[in-house]
Amino acid sequence: MSERIAATIVTGFLGAGKTTLIRHLVEATRDRRLALLINEFGDVGVDGEILRACGDEDCERPHIVELANGCLCCTVAEDFAPAIEALLALDSPPEHVIIETSGLALPKPLVKAFDWPRIRSRLFVDGVVAVVDGPAVAEGRFADDLEALARERADDASLDHDNPLEEVFEDQIACADIIVLNKTDLLDPQEEARVMEILRAGVGRASILRARHGVVDPRVALGLGATIQADLANRPTHHDAEEEHDHDDFESFVLDLAPADDPERLVALLSEVAAAHDVLRMKGFVEVTGKPMRLLVQGVGARFLHHYDRPWKIGEPRASRLVVIGRKGLDRAKVAQRLSGR
Numbered sequence: 287m288s289e290r291i292a293a294t295i296v297t298g299f300l301g302a303g304k305t306t307l308i309r310h311l312v313e314a315t316r317d318r319r320l321a322l323l324i325n326e327f328g329d330v331g332v333d334g335e336i337l338r339a340c341g342d343e344d345c346e347r348p349h350i351v352e353l354a355n356g357c358l359c360c361t362v363a364e365d366f367a368p369a370i371e372a373l374l375a376l377d378s379p380p381e382h383v384i385i386e387t388s389g390l391a392l393p394k395p396l397v398k399a400f401d402w403p404r405i406r407s408r409l410f411v412d413g414v415v416a417v418v419d420g421p422a423v424a425e426g427r428f429a430d431d432l433e434a435l436a437r438e439r440a441d442d443a444s445l446d447h448d449n450p451l452e453e454v455f456e457d458q459i460a461c462a463d464i465i466v467l468n469k470t471d472l473l474d475p476q477e478e479a480r481v482m483e484i485l486r487a488g489v490g491r492a493s494i495l496r497a498r499h500g501v502v503d504p505r506v507a508l509g510l511g512a513t514i515q516a517d518l519a520n521r522p523t524h525h526d527a528e529e530e531h532d533h534d535d536f537e538s539f540v541l542d543l544a545p546a547d548d549p550e551r552l553v554a555l556l557s558e559v560a561a562a563h564d565v566l567r568m569k570g571f572v573e574v575t576g577k578p579m580r581l582l583v584q585g586v587g588a589r590f591l592h593h594y595d596r597p598w599k600i601g602e603p604r605a606s607r608l609v610v611i612g613r614k615g616l617d618r619a620k621v622a623q624r625l626s627g628r
């Protein structure tokens with residue numbers, strides 16, 4: 287089996303800033319091959335146009351696939367799986383896929399669609415990012431333009447999800463690994479605190495990042511830098527490329543671990559440590575004692591996935607190495623101590 291490719295699902299109500307955030311991520315990760323899969327209702331092509339029209343030739347770089355035939359989770363066989371297969375059959379297939387859902391989509395069924403064998407063998411869900419329209423929530427609404435939202439709902443014959451909007455919003459929040467509280471430029475401190483409170487009440491253990499115009503660190507949103515860093519042993523030249531970036535809100539470090547005897551136990555511990563120290567991302571490869579395959583481990587907040595991605599190559603150092611990303615002030619010594627003391 288070829289290596290599986292990570293996919294990030296970006297969800298959030300109409301106008302919350304999904305396209306703006308994705309555009310930022312595309313611009314901030316020019317050295318990576320991204321593909322975008324956009325699921326829009328009604329005004330087909332608009333988001334794709336915005337993403338293409340960066341006024342910069344590099345913005346042509348990602349492959350953009352638009353799927354307009356309704357809810358992705360309801361059309362897995364006809365639309366979603368063939369689109370993914372076509373992307374992966376490209377001469378240079380993407381390293382990461384970003385899926386923008388329609389504002390009304392429930393993310394959970396889409397995450398479940400990844401369990402389809404045709405999808406599961408090629409792709410895994412790296413994380414679900416929910417974009418929240420800060421000012422709309424502060425005003426007790428969920429979207430900036432409720433009428434447009436109602437129209438979208440009415441036009442969408444494939445949606446028999448006729449849940450109250452609150453429930454769709456709550457579902458999007460509940461399913462997210464990372465919540466981006468967007469449009470903070472339009473919130474005063476009291477409003478921002480109130481929205482934070484509403485979100486915290488609904489989110490469980492997801493991390494909430496504040497953003498203006500969707501500007502979030504791609505290492506956190508996509509884990510892209512994390513993959514590179516965790517793979518340092520195999521790609522020593524990337525060491526040279528590590529420069530000081532202006533990622534002032536976050537910090538990251540690489541942690542070397544002993545080989546794991548029991549992957550389940552390791553992942554449970556990682557999840558516990560991530561929750562205790564508000565770690566946003568952990569990602570890397572681990573040697574499991576007695577296994578010829580390397581274990582890919584990746585966490586977004588406290589949610590972890592792991593699978594054996596390929597056999598260790600002959601002569602390849604079997605390092606167990608994770609990149610850990612958190613907010614500034616992350617207690618590196620404590621995280622290291624808890625993970626090395628297993």
Ligand SMILES: Nc1nc2c(ncn2[C@@H]2O[C@H](COP(=O)(O)OP(=O)(O)OP(=O)(O)O)[C@@H](O)[C@H]2O)c(=O)[nH]1
Pocket residue numbers: 298299300301302303304305306307333388389468469470471472497498499500
């Ligand atoms: N003031 C302000 N405007 C923003 C911000 N983020 C996005 N916008 C604007 O909000 C509008 C909607 O943003 P989009 O990125 O298109 O939102 P979307 O979630 O993709 O919308 P749909 O695809 O229609 O569901 C656009 O006019 C953006 O320029 C922000 O942080 N602050």
